[in-house]
Amino acid sequence: MRELLQSSLDSDTILAAQRLIGHLLVRVDGLGRRRSGRIVETEAYTQSDPSSHSYRGPSARNAPMFEAPGVAYVYLIYGVHHCLNVATAPRGTGEAVLIRALEPVEGIDAMKETRSVADTAALCSGPGKLCQALEIDRSFNGTYLLDPTSELRIEPGSYRPPVQLESTVRIGLSIPQSERLRFVEQGSRFQSRGRVSRSAVTPAGRRR
Numbered sequence: 001m002r003e004l005l006q007s008s009l010d011s012d013t014i015l016a017a018q019r020l021i022g023h024l025l026v027r028v029d030g031l032g033r034r035r036s037g038r039i040v041e042t043e044a045y046t047q048s049d050p051s052s053h054s055y056r057g058p059s060a061r062n063a064p065m066f067e068a069p070g071v072a073y074v075y076l077i078y079g080v081h082h083c084l085n086v087a088t089a090p091r092g093t094g095e096a097v098l099i100r101a102l103e104p105v106e107g108i109d110a111m112k113e114t115r116s117v118a119d120t121a122a123l124c125s126g127p128g129k130l131c132q133a134l135e136i137d138r139s140f141n142g143t144y145l146l147d148p149t150s151e152l153r154i155e156p157g158s159y160r161p162p163v164q165l166e167s168t169v170r171i172g173l174s175i176p177q178s179e180r181l182r183f184v185e186q187g188s189r190f191q192s193r194g195r196v197s198r199s200a201v202t203p204a205g206r207r208r
Contacts, residue, residue, distance in 0.1 A: 005146065005154065013096070017044035020086065020099070021039050021183060022163050024157055025037055036106040037102025040190050041182070042183050043181055044088075044095075045098065052096075053073075053075070069086075072142065072152065074141040077128070080128070083127040084130070099127065100182070101191050111134070114132060122193075125192050126193065165183050167184075
């Protein structure tokens with residue numbers, strides 16, 4: 001299963017964004033306590049995309065995007081919220097998938113305490129929220145997320161029937177968009193709360 005997860009990342013970034021849905025994002029603290037959630041929403045960012053941090057080439061900030069598939073790229077937006085991305089293209093190509101939302105699985109009480117939120121569906125319903133809930137910050141920038149010993153890692157999801165996906169334009173970008181590069185588990189109540197008109201939603205097939 002881990003080899004399958006690796007091959008899912010080491011491929012087309014848009015396909016990787018779809019294949020990540022259903023796998024587990026896991027945070028383990030120094031005492032071995034786990035917080036985790038199923039990935040239910042992602043966004044793809046390719047190097048040819050003007051909205052991608054890698055569009056103008058490598059820099060000190062975006063260097064993890066140019067690393068091997070599975071490396072974490074964590075950045076801060078508005079000086080407040082951290083966002084977690086996973087490098088997806090071969091080393092030297094700056095592409096990544098943003099993890100936008102999780103369905104909480106383990107450590108839910110700890111997440112609620114950290115976020116001061118009682119509603120489980122709202123705990124990880126956005127990229128900044130999930131990083132706060134799992135206590136992910138810039139210290140994890142450059143972490144290899146497929147290392148089974150890492151304090152922050154992606155683990156293969158448990159078996160479920162094939163997941164139905166929807167695709168939309170991405171949320172919160174100021175530049176015009178036509179491509180539908182946001183992928184959501186159909187019907188998930190844990191997806192992010194950004195507004196997307198129903199006319200902009202289309203089926204994206206099944207996760208392979």
